Amino acid sequence: MSTIEELSARIRILETKFSDREARIRQLRIRWEALRDAQSQSLAQSSESEEVLRKKLKPVVDAAEVEALIHEHWGLELAAPPKELVSYDDVNFLCTVSAGSQQRNFTLKVHNGVESRNLPVIEAQNAIMVHLSDCGVVCPVPQPSISGSSFVEVPLRTVEWEAAGLPGATKPLMVVRLLSWVEGGTLCDAQGSETLLEEAGRFLGGVSSSLVTFHHDACSRKHAWDLQHTMDLCKFTRHIPDAGKRGLVEGVLSKFASRVLPVAQELPSAVIMGDFNDANIIVATGDHVAGIIDFGDIVRTWRVNEVAIAMAYAMLTPRRGPVAGAIEPGSAEGGAQSGTSRMGVEGAIAVLRGFSRTFSELTDTEVSLLEILPACRLACSFTLGMYSYSQNPTNQYLLHHAVPAAEALEEWTKASEAGLAARIKDAVQRTDELHRFLS
Numbered sequence: 254m255s256t257i258e259e260l261s262a263r264i265r266i267l268e269t270k271f272s273d274r275e276a277r278i279r280q281l282r283i284r285w286e287a288l289r290d291a292q293s294q295s296l297a298q299s300s301e302s303e304e305v306l307r308k309k310l311k312p313v314v315d316a317a318e319v320e321a322l323i324h325e326h327w328g329l330e331l332a333a334p335p336k337e338l339v340s341y342d343d344v345n346f347l348c349t350v351s352a353g354s355q356q357r358n359f360t361l362k363v364h365n366g367v368e369s370r371n372l373p374v375i376e377a378q379n380a381i382m383v384h385l386s387d388c389g390v391v392c393p394v395p396q397p398s399i400s401g402s403s404f405v406e407v408p409l410r411t412v413e414w415e416a417a418g419l420p421g422a423t424k425p426l427m428v429v430r431l432l433s434w435v436e437g438g439t440l441c442d443a444q445g446s447e448t449l450l451e452e453a454g455r456f457l458g459g460v461s462s463s464l465v466t467f468h469h470d471a472c473s474r475k476h477a478w479d480l481q482h483t484m485d486l487c488k489f490t491r492h493i494p495d496a497g498k499r500g501l502v503e504g505v506l507s508k509f510a511s512r513v514l515p516v517a518q519e520l521p522s523a524v525i526m527g528d529f530n531d532a533n534i535i536v537a538t539g540d541h542v543a544g545i546i547d548f549g550d551i552v553r554t555w556r557v558n559e560v561a562i563a564m565a566y567a568m569l570t571p572r573r574g575p576v577a578g579a580i581e582p583g584s585a586e587g588g589a590q591s592g593t594s595r596m597g598v599e600g601a602i603a604v605l606r607g608f609s610r611t612f613s614e615l616t617d618t619e620v621s622l623l624e625i626l627p628a629c630r631l632a633c634s635f636t637l638g639m640y641s642y643s644q645n646p647t648n649q650y651l652l653h654h655a656v657p658a659a660e661a662l663e664e665w666t667k668a669s670e671a672g673l674a675a676r677i678k679d680a681v682q683r684t685d686e687l688h689r690f691l692s
Contacts, residue, residue, distance in 0.1 A: 307342045308644045309413035310366025312427050314344050318409070319361055323348055326398045326405045327431050332356045339532075341641075341651070343368075343549065347434070358434035360393060360546075366411055368549070369428040373471035378548045379403045379430075380469050381524065388463035391535075391544030393432035404430045412645075435544040441531040445570035445596045447603040449540050454607025456542045457529050457563050461556070461612045464524050472524045472553040477637065479527070480558045481517075483509045483629045492640040498659045501666060505632040508625050517555075519618050525559040527552055530566035557619035560608045561626035565634070567600035568627075568661040595657060598668045598676075601627060606680045620681050624674045628665050634658040 319335040335346040344363040349356050368374060379395045386394050395403040408424035440453065477485065484506060493499040527550035537543035572594045596603075605623065609615070638655025645651065665673070 305644070306367050307365050308641065309411065310369075310425065311342050311412045312344045312363040312365065313410040313412060313415055314346075314363050319346050319348065322405075322407065322429055323350065323361060323431070326400075326407075326429070327396065328399050329359075335361065348431075358436075359396065360432040360434055362430045362432060363409065364428040364430070366425055366427060369406070369426060371471075371474075372428070374474065374551075375404055375428050375430075377469040377471035378551060381464075381467060381472075381526075381548055381551055382432075384467050385460065385463055385545075390460055390463055391435060392548075393435060393546055396431040396433060398431070404428050435535045435546055437535040437537040437543040439532050440534040440536050440542075440570060443536040443540070444573040445531065445567070445600060446540075446573055447596075447599055449536070449542070450567050450570065450596060450600050450603040451607035452540075452542050453529075453534055453567070454560075454563065454604035454609075455611045456534075456545070456607075457526075457560065457604070458608040458611030460526060460529075460545065461523070461559055461608075464526075467524050469524065472551055474552060476527075476550065476552045476554075478550055478633060479552050479554050480561065480626055480629050480633070481554050483513075483633065486632060486636045489636045489640045492643050493636060495659075498635070498662075501659070501662050502632045502636055504666065505625070505628045505662070509629055513622055513625055513629075516618055516622070519616075520555040520557060520622075521616070521619070522553055523556040523559070524551060524553050525556070525562075526550070527554070527559065527562060529559070529563040531570040555619075557615060557622060558626060560605060560612075560615075561623055562630045563604050563608065564601035564623065565627040565630035565658075565661070567604040568595060568597050568631070568665065569657045570596045570600055572596050572600075595661065597661065597664050598673070601665075602676055602680050605677065609681045615681065620678060621674070623677045624669055628662060628669075631658045631662040631665060635662060 316335050320331050323329045323331060329348075329350040331348060332351045333349045335348050338345040338347055338360075342365045346361045348359045348361050350359060364375065382392050382394050385392050397403060398405050405428070406426045407429050409427040409429075410424055411427075414422060414424060440449070443449070475482070486502065486506060490499050490502055493502065526545065526548060528547055529545070533545060533547040534542060535544040535546060574594075635655050635658035638651055638658065642648070642651045642655065668676075
């Protein structure tokens with residue numbers, strides 16, 4: 254056999270081997286995709302069940318019960334009627350108590366029935382607040398009860414219990430905590446500017462740096478709002494009545510599947526606060542970010558999700574100054590706050606710019622995903638908000654972020670088509686250059 258014939262024979266053998274290998278790879282990919290889809294469907298059904306329970310097991314607490322709880326479990330006397338604060342699915346009260354000749358403010362937090370069943374997560378929330386406080390981050394700190402516990406369990410009414418109309422039925426146990434009050438107003442009330450949001454980003458970068466050394470087993474949990482589980486939204490999109498907005502969410506899901514999931518194993522993980530929005534950022538006089546509240550969404554997840562979530566919510570922050578482009582009420586999704594202009598993409602970039610000044614560890618892969626992950630949180634906020642509103646249409650707070658999130662998602666999508674990735678990279682690179690200059 255000539256040399257040419259030998260080479261031709263070897264080539265045919267190699268081609269057959271490669272063909273068989275490619276066929277095997279295709280078979281494995283088909284099996285992997287089937288397993289992935291089945292797992293996503295199972296997780297989505299689990300998430301939907303949890304969201305249903307959260308609505309049913311929201312506590313129902315009146316002022317008299319608040320006064321009794323404060324007195325019985327913390328030995329304190331109210332100096333003024335308790336003030337109920339807006340909340341998603343817990344119940345919170347501002348409680349002013351007598352402290353000798355002075356008065357002190359606290360938050361009495363009655364947890365949703367779902368969280369009340371998971372005491373390790375409650376303990377993790379307590380632990381993260383103590384840890385951050387020890388690191389110099391201003392945040393609420395749990396106050397010990399008379400018995401020395403950081404929380405108490407009390408039988409209380411819920412939405413489901415009230416609807417059943419059975420006065421003799423056993424009330425479910427709810428976790429109740431008393432938290433120190435962080436003085437100041439929310440960023441939502443103060444309204445935003447690029448300067449203030451950049452400072453908020455710097456504050457969050459400090460939080461992320463402090464959490465590098467924080468670990469708690471209960472943070473490794475399945476959480477419906479964790480961006481790792483964005484595909485779970487597939488089971489909720491039917492609750493979006495507007496076809497155009499539903500299409501925006503479905504577009505985000507497609508990008509997540511094609512661009513985020515393939516590199517998921519490369520992403521560093523960390524415990525994150527997970528809810529850095531304008532209702533949880535406390536601003537003191539003089540436009541100074543004074544602290545952070547609400548750790549109900551803590552979870553171990555991809556590290557980059559912390560700033561991605563903050564960027565998404567920065568878009569929703571009310572903008573100072575004359576109203577421009579106000580959102581009109583009366584949409585198909587139930588209306589939105591009227592006469593509000595929001596920070597939009599500029600707010601998101603400002604937060605990222607500030608965050609990168611105090612946390613410079615993001616990898617190139619993490620930075621590249623910041624074009625998609627903020628959109629995932631906007632899609633989640635809108636979709637789950639619309640689902641929750643469909644279950645409890647009298648609770649207008651459920652629309653606080655949901656309706657504006659759809660507007661922001663549309664803006665973000667348009668920006669992605671007009672060079673948003675370059676703006677994100679530039680915001681991070683500029684702060685990297687500043688770090689190198691200062692060092």
